[in-house]
Amino acid sequence: MGVRKRGKNLFIDFRCYLPDGARVRCRESEGPDNEKNRKRVQKKWKAIQYHTDHGTFDYLKFFPHGAKAGHFAKPTEDMTFSEFWEKWMSGRAVRKGTEYNANRLYKNHLRDYFGAWSISRITEQEVLIWRKIMLDKGMKESTINTYIRILCSCLKSATKQGLIKEFPCEDIQKLKEQQPDIEPFTFEELNHLLDHLEKKDPEWHDIVLFWSRTGLRPGEFYALRWDRVDMFNKQILVKESRDMYGESGPVKTESSDRAINLRPAVYAAIKRQQARTALMDKWVFMAPPNRETKKSHQWTPGEFRAAFKHRLRLAGIKVRPPKQLRHTFATLHIGAGESIPWVSKTMGHSEIETTLKRYTRFIPNLTSDDGSAFEKALKNG
Incomplete structure (x- = not known):
């Protein structure tokens, strides 16, 4: 009995008496396993122990919508x-x-x-x-x-x-x-954008290169921390996501929790980014200093979206939201001949069928499985 973990969630496991006198075992879900929630659940468990020991336990007070609430009301x-x-x-x-x-x-x-x-x-x-x-x-x-x-x-x-x-x-x-609108950048557009940014805005060059080569979801990109970047093994560990309201938490599915190997160009970009932000904060990608506080901060989706679109306009490229960089990863890698399983795994899809369904019209053939085909095509593009 007590607080237990099952998968990525916490449960309170205890026994109590029903109104008819029967003693039953209860397992109540208490949400994700993180430090803040774990402290809350431990306090709740101690309160349950106290009331059960003193015969004052009220199931509906602790679990108004619990699995056994129907037995009490x-x-x-x-x-x-x-x-x-x-x-x-x-x-x-x-x-x-x-x-x-x-x-x-x-x-x-x-x-x-x-x-x-x-x-x-x-x-x-x-x-x-x-x-x-x-x-x-x-x-x-x-x-x-x-x-x-x-x-x-x-x-x-x-x-x-x-x-x-x-x-x-x-x-x-x-x-x-x-099907959701998929309007990725072409090889020509991506090359032009990267060339433009390399000359005018090196940090944004590395941001666009990184996102278009890793296929992260927007929330995963914003939530990426330096402690999830393994420079020795040249990997990033995708374990958190950030929602539009600024809250970070575990990724939603088992397949989304993944490691992404960094190809040489991406590793070089993250090395340059390390020099910019690693000593500033825990976030890999940071917004420019605030005019009032003079301090950099974690990007919000709205801020990043506006800044990204501004740079597209300056480069003379059709404006699209930054989430299209994820689609760009899929379509250009598939178009270059990378294997569907590799693309699907990198993107965190739970099934290969999901990748096929969304990007089937971009599939010419299947050959490589490590990202090298894309880099070869990019050099020749």
């Missing part, structure tokens, strides 16, 4: 969706950005339709009717799927607690989504 048909949403959100151990996004979705479209409904009356048919209304309004399939995911997650919790008899989303399939 009688279902109430009078609870509205809005009331349950507030309680559900207050008990979720998620990042600040995740909580913000969920509440934004709720306020935008879920509250107006489902808010006053009794939680017990929400059925599969009602969820499908709401989805049809959103489609008729012109909402994108991918956006509707995002709404459905958070709605069904909430309803699943209500079902576990006995507030809904049957889970409404059991048989609801997600809508087929349109």
